[in-house]
Amino acid sequence: MDPLMLSRWQFGITTVYHFFFVPLTLGLAWITAGFHLAWYRTGKEQYLRLTRFVGELFLINFAIGVVTGLVQEFQFGMNWSSYSRFVGDIFGAPLAIEGLLAFFLESTFLGLWIFGWGRLPKGVHVATIWIAALGTALSAYLILAANAWMQHPVGYEVNTAAGRAELKDFLAVATNDTAVITFVHVMAAAFLTAGALVAGVAMWRLVSHPGKDDGAFRATAKVGSVILLIAGLAVAVTGDMQGKLMTAEQPMKIAAGEALMNTEQPAAFSLITIKSLDGTQTLVDIRIPNVLSFLATGNFNGKVQGVNDLQAQYQQTYGPGDYVPNIPVTYWTFRLMIGAGTLAALAAAWFLFRMRKGKLPTKGAVTVALALPFLPLAANSFGWLFTEIGRQPWIVFGLMQTSAGVSPTSTTLDVLITVVGFTVLYGALAVVMVGLMARRVRDGLPEAAADQGLEHEAEADLGFGY
Amino acid sequence: MDLTTVWFALIAGLWIGYFFLEGFDFGVGILAPFLGKNESERRALLRTIGPVWDGNEVWVIVAGGATFAAFPEWYATLFSGFYLALFLLLVGLIVRGIGIEYRNKRSSTAWRTRWDMLIALGSFIPALLWGVAFANIVAGVPIDASKNFTGDLFTLLNPFGLLGGLTTLSLFLTHGLTFLALKTEGDLRARANAMVMPVGIAAAVIAVAFLGWANAQRGSTLSEVTSVVAALALVVALVANRVKREGWAFLLTGVTLALAVVSLFAALYPDVMPSSTNPAYSLTITNASSTPYTLTIMTVVAVIFTPIVLIYQGWTYYIFRKRVSVDRTPVKS
Numbered sequence: 080m081d082p083l084m085l086s087r088w089q090f091g092i093t094t095v096y097h098f099f100f101v102p103l104t105l106g107l108a109w110i111t112a113g114f115h116l117a118w119y120r121t122g123k124e125q126y127l128r129l130t131r132f133v134g135e136l137f138l139i140n141f142a143i144g145v146v147t148g149l150v151q152e153f154q155f156g157m158n159w160s161s162y163s164r165f166v167g168d169i170f171g172a173p174l175a176i177e178g179l180l181a182f183f184l185e186s187t188f189l190g191l192w193i194f195g196w197g198r199l200p201k202g203v204h205v206a207t208i209w210i211a212a213l214g215t216a217l218s219a220y221l222i223l224a225a226n227a228w229m230q231h232p233v234g235y236e237v238n239t240a241a242g243r244a245e246l247k248d249f250l251a252v253a254t255n256d257t258a259v260i261t262f263v264h265v266m267a268a269a270f271l272t273a274g275a276l277v278a279g280v281a282m283w284r285l286v287s288h289p290g291k292d293d294g295a296f297r298a299t300a301k302v303g304s305v306i307l308l309i310a311g312l313a314v315a316v317t318g319d320m321q322g323k324l325m326t327a328e329q330p331m332k333i334a335a336g337e338a339l340m341n342t343e344q345p346a347a348f349s350l351i352t353i354k355s356l357d358g359t360q361t362l363v364d365i366r367i368p369n370v371l372s373f374l375a376t377g378n379f380n381g382k383v384q385g386v387n388d389l390q391a392q393y394q395q396t397y398g399p400g401d402y403v404p405n406i407p408v409t410y411w412t413f414r415l416m417i418g419a420g421t422l423a424a425l426a427a428a429w430f431l432f433r434m435r436k437g438k439l440p441t442k443g444a445v446t447v448a449l450a451l452p453f454l455p456l457a458a459n460s461f462g463w464l465f466t467e468i469g470r471q472p473w474i475v476f477g478l479m480q481t482s483a484g485v486s487p488t489s490t491t492l493d494v495l496i497t498v499v500g501f502t503v504l505y506g507a508l509a510v511v512m513v514g515l516m517a518r519r520v521r522d523g524l525p526e527a528a529a530d531q532g533l534e535h536e537a538e539a540d541l542g543f544g545y
Numbered sequence: 546m547d548l549t550t551v552w553f554a555l556i557a558g559l560w561i562g563y564f565f566l567e568g569f570d571f572g573v574g575i576l577a578p579f580l581g582k583n584e585s586e587r588r589a590l591l592r593t594i595g596p597v598w599d600g601n602e603v604w605v606i607v608a609g610g611a612t613f614a615a616f617p618e619w620y621a622t623l624f625s626g627f628y629l630a631l632f633l634l635l636v637g638l639i640v641r642g643i644g645i646e647y648r649n650k651r652s653s654t655a656w657r658t659r660w661d662m663l664i665a666l667g668s669f670i671p672a673l674l675w676g677v678a679f680a681n682i683v684a685g686v687p688i689d690a691s692k693n694f695t696g697d698l699f700t701l702l703n704p705f706g707l708l709g710g711l712t713t714l715s716l717f718l719t720h721g722l723t724f725l726a727l728k729t730e731g732d733l734r735a736r737a738n739a740m741v742m743p744v745g746i747a748a749a750v751i752a753v754a755f756l757g758w759a760n761a762q763r764g765s766t767l768s769e770v771t772s773v774v775a776a777l778a779l780v781v782a783l784v785a786n787r788v789k790r791e792g793w794a795f796l797l798t799g800v801t802l803a804l805a806v807v808s809l810f811a812a813l814y815p816d817v818m819p820s821s822t823n824p825a826y827s828l829t830i831t832n833a834s835s836t837p838y839t840l841t842i843m844t845v846v847a848v849i850f851t852p853i854v855l856i857y858q859g860w861t862y863y864i865f866r867k868r869v870s871v872d873r874t875p876v877k878s
Contacts, residue, residue, distance in 0.1 A: 142646035145599065146639040152609050153631055156624025160693075163624075167617020168835040175610035176846055182606055183854045186599040187861055194596040194865065243617075246839045486625040488693050497632045504636060508643060515650050 082489035083482055086158040089498045091467075093150050095460045096505050100144035102459055105219055105266060106273020107137035108212035110306070112205075119205045125295045128524040133277060133299075134208075135525070138193065139515050143508055145186070150501065158494065162474055162484030169235055169246045170225050173253075177221035184214030219269075220262050227258035229475050230466070231328045237478065244478060257328065260320050267313035268420075268462070270306055272455035275423050278303025279451035280520050282430055286444050292524045301434060304427035311424040318417075319374065326375040326383070329476060331393070332469035333375055334386045335404045336413040344382035346371035351414075397477070404471040412465040419458035426451050548840040549830040552615035553817070555847060557810040559611060563604035564675075564713075564802040565720075569795075570594040570601055572721015574641055574668030578661040580725070580740070584654070586733060587661060589871045591645060593728040596865045598645060600858055602638070614843055618692055618833035619817045626686065626694025627678055630701055634674045641667025672717045673710040677701055680709025683759055683809050685827075688820035692828060705758060712755040715748035716779075716802055723782065723795040730870040741786040741794065749779050756805065759812055763819070768811035775804035 111134045118126035152174065155163050163170075188211040195204045228235075234251030235244045246252065281299035284292070325333045333339075337349060348370035353363040372381040386403055393402035426447050433440035474481040573594050581587030594601075613620040624631060644664035648657050684705050687695040722744055725737035756772040782797030813819070817833050820826035834840065 138646070139650065142643055146642040149606065149638055150635055152606055152613075153624060153635060156609075156613065156620045157628055157631060158625070160621035160625035163613065163621040164617055164692075167613055167620060168839050171610065171612075171614030171617055171620070171835065172839060172843055175607065175614040175843065178603060178607035178610040179846065179850050179854065182603045183600065183858070186603050187854075187858055190596040190600055191861055191864065198864065245836050246842075249838075249842045486621075486628075487691075488625045488695075489628070493628050496629065500632060500636065504639065508639075511643075511647065515647065518651070 080491055080495070082491055082494050083485045085491065085494040085498055086485050086489060087481070089158060089494065089501065090154065091464075092498070093147065093154065093501055093505070095463065096509075097144065097147040097151055098459055098463060099456050100140050100147065101219075102265070102269035102272040102455070103140045103276060104137070104144045105215050105269035106271075106306075106310075107133060107140065107276070108208070108215050109270070110273055110277060110302075111137050112208045112212045115205050115208050119201055125292075125298075128292075128526070129295055129299060131525045132519070132523075135519050136276070136280070136516060138189075139512060139519070141189070143512055147505070157497075158486055158489060159474075159484045160486040160488065162479065165243050165479055165484070166228075166475060167243070169228060169232075169244055169252060172246070172249070173221045173225040173228075177218050177225075181214045181218030181221060185211045185218065188214065216266065219265060220258070223261050223265060224253055224255060224258040227255045227261055228252055229473075230261075230470060231255060231257040231324075232475055232478055244475070257324060260317055260324060264314060264317040264321055267310045267317060268455065268459055270310035271314055271420065271423065272452075272459060274303045274305075274307030274310055274427070275455045276303070276452040278307055278427055278430060279448045282440065282444055282448035282451075283520065284523060286440055286442060286448065288523065289439070295524060297434065300430060304430045307427040308424055308431075311420060311427070314420060322374050323377055329470065330384050331386065331389045331402060331404065332409070332466070334384060334389055335406050335409040335469055336465060337371055337383075338406050338410040339371070339383060339385045340387055341385040342382065342388045343385065344372070345369045345380045346375070346383035348374060349410075352410075400472070402472060404469050409465055409469045412461040412468070416458050416461035416465060419454045419461065423451060423454040423458070426454070547830075548837060548844060549615075549834045550815075551844065552611070552834070552840055553810070553814060553830050556608060556611050556615065557806060559604055559608035560810075561803045561806045563601070563608060564717075564806055565799045566601035566604060567598070568713075568717045568799070568802050569720045569724035570598040571668040571672040572717045572719070573725060574645070574664045574721075575672065575718060576665075576721055576725070578658075578665050580733070580736060584657065585871045587657075588649065589729060589733060589869050590725065591648070591661075591664070592869045593725060595645070597861060599642070600861065602642070611843070615835055615840060616817055616828075616830070616833040617835060619828055622688060622692050622694055622818055622828055622833075623682070626688075626696070627681075627701065629698040630674055630678060634671050637667040637670030637674075639667070640664075641671075669714070672714045676710040676713030677706045678709075679713070679809055680706045680755070680759070682818055683812055684762055685819035685821040687822045688818060688826050688828070689822060690826050692826070692833075695822065705755075705762075708751065708755045708758065712748075712752050712805070715744065715751050716798070716805065719745045719748045719779075719782075720795070720798040720802060723786065723791065723798045726786070727791040727795045728868055730868045733871065734868075738786060738789070738791070742783060745779065745783045745786070745798075749776065749783070752776065752779065752801070752805065756808060759809065763812050765811050765814070768808045771804045771808040771811060775801050775808060778804060 111130060114126050114130040114133055117123070118130055155170075188207045191199065192204065192207040192211060195207055199207065232244070233255050234246065234248035236247050237243070238245050278300050281296040281303055285296040285300055322333060337346075338352060339346060339349075345368065347366040347368045350365040350367060351363055352361065352365070354361050369379040371383055373379045375381060375383045386406070390402055394400065429447070430440065430444070433444065470476055472480045472482070474484040573590060577587050577590040581590045609620070612623070640663045644660040644667060648660035648664070651657075678701070681701050681703075684703075686700060689695050719741065722737050722741045726734055726741060729737060753776050756775065760769050760772055778797050779801040782794045782801065785791075785793040785797060815830050816827045817830055818828040820828075835843075
């Protein structure tokens with residue numbers, strides 16, 4: 080255990096954890112805003128009650144996203160000070176702008192929304208949740224632009240005398256093609272995640288507590304499932320576009336993700352390949368001819384470079400060294416991401432099928448409903464693990480290796496304390512958070528009466544405020 | 546003025562915003578379990594900061610981000626150097642944020658009492674540690690030729706650092722009390738008003754000692770003048786409290802905090818992190834800064850968006866300007 084390994088574990092643990100909550104926030108903000116707007120436009124009590132129900136789940140989730148986000152900003156400096164010195168001229172700007180443009184917007188307007196019931200004019204009140212939702216999306220773009228620069232650095236020059244990368248073209252960084260496509264992919268995944276939670280929760284209520292707000296939960300299960308399916312399609316399309324971009328910009332990542340050792344033309348797609356532990360014998364190998372060529376290049380006869388050839392190329396470009404990421408991890412996380420996402424889409428399709436023409440799913444749907452919200456969470460995590468581990472050994476592709484980015488001041492004990500500390504704290508928070516979510520779901524739709532014809536401001540935020 | 550100086554001033558401005566705003570909600574967080582005698586009182590106390598605390602906290606996130614963008618070397622040295630102190634601070638901020646959001650999500654008394662204690666502790670730790678951090682930054686810490694901090698947690702816990710911590714803690718408590726006096730009614734208001742004087746006098750003594758010591762170590766005309774005015778502002782705040790001018794008292798405890806920040810930054814300038822090992826190793830606004838191009842971009846963004854942020858945050862305070870009363874804060878079942 081050295082500080083480098085521990086710092087990597089810490090980044091992995093805190094970031095994967097943070098990203099359980101981020102997509103839910105990104106998606107639920109808009110779904111809550113949608114229900115609130117529906118209530119504002121139609122005046123139907125059901126939409127008000129749904130706004131509060133989904134809004135409550137959104138807020139419970141949002142709180143953890145906020146506090147774990149603090150750690151994200153601090154740990155670049157704490158654990159990765161050499162990285163921060165090298166990239167600060169470029170990487171710092173999107174972070175600062177994210178705070179100024181997005182975090183102020185979401186935190187301030189969510190405060191207004193939570194406490195604004197009965198205090199703000201109804202139209203203004205609806206606007207606050209829409210502005211907060213906009214803030215969350217803006218924040219996603221800026222942090223992904225920062226990450227995209229690590230995957231595909233643009234608009235910079237390396238100043239060797241100063242020992243850092245320097246910004247030459249801000250617009251190029253802000254409109255990095257990797258950032259744009261990743262943003263759409265992540266937003267689509269966020270809607271998939273939020274849709275899965277809403278659909279799963281509503282279906283669970285519908286099947287296990289029939290006769291209580293059936294109409295509202297049926298509608299919600301449908302809305303959630305439809306959002307999930309549309310988002311799933313967008314995830315697949317943008318994922319495909321990312322794959323082609325990756326082939327051009329980070330060929331080693333796609334080769335490792337496919338465990339393609341030698342360059343092939345045309346290249347077959349490995350559906351499942353299992354090798355013996357020492358990697359010499361292939362035990363299972365199911366391949367679809369030409370498909371990898373198409374996925375990577377858009378042409379069924381395209382050439383896809385293999386790990387061994389890329390390793391030789393990189394040694395020529397960057398000097399001696401091992402430029403191959405962990406192949407089993409990239410191979411499996413890539414497949415598990417796609418697999419978990421596809422399962423979620425199938426579950427949503429099945430929900431819609433079982434609910435057609437006013438029918439009700441059988442009790443068996445309860446298990447699917449309970450499992451559904453967790454599938455996208457798994458897919459999201461696998462996706463990030465794939466893209467971050469697939470970039471290794473680089474922290475900034477082609478410019479700086481991860482081992483060079485770690486804080487030289489970190490001692491093993493220091494990092495051990497923080498890894499264990501954050502992990503234990505995060506674990507405890509997860510227990511509390513899931514407990515609260517489950518409680519809210521068990522309670523069902525809150526009553527709406529308190530909001531209407533308010534005489535006393537006190538009752539205004541009965542459902543939300545403190 | 547050079548852009549590096551502009552950004553040094555802007556970062557000072559972000560810390561002013563942070564101390565002015567989150568200063569009072571740290572104070573309220575620490576005081577709530579002790580000042581509130583029953584559930585509805587504690588709830589009313591925390592409600593005064595409910596709609597705004599998260600927006601207040603963003604000031605420090607932006608300060609951190611701005612430091613990263615404008616002075617990457619400062620960000621890197623400070624965050625990697627003050628490692629365990631920042632870890633403790635983060636744990637405090639995490640626990641208190643969750644506490645404020647979750648305490649009313651269940652009606653169980655045990656649940657609420659536990660969160661109230663965690664909110665108090667999670668407010669106490671950062672209220673103390675920000676002062677420790679700033680005192681050490683101003684006094685200088687061991688930094689080597691490659692800009693790396695060479696001390697540990699206990700390097701920071703020196704007498705001057707601890708006095709700095711007590712300064713922010715006591716000033717935040719005073720600021721929290723003047724805020725509560727302004728935002729509550731009845732008994733709570735009377736209790737908060739009564740506590741301003743004793744806590745404020747203690748804060749004045751500690752702050753004068755700290756700022757005096759800071760200026761003796763490294764002072765400039767500006768830092769000395771602002772220190773004196775900060776002390777005066779606190780005295781006038783206490784007078785305003787005596788004559789029941791609650792708005793003025795709150796504003797002036799805020800001004801005290803703002804001027805204390807100005808004083809520390811003025812003492813620091815043009816260094817950002819002086820080295821106690823060798824003055825030649827000090828980080829300055831020049832050797833720690835980003836390129837002029839990056840600073841220009843950042844300046845454009847800041848000039849356009851900071852006024853907008855101030856307007857809508859100000860509007861929020863206007864919307865929630867009413868006092869919070871115990872009677873109108875129902876206990877949710």
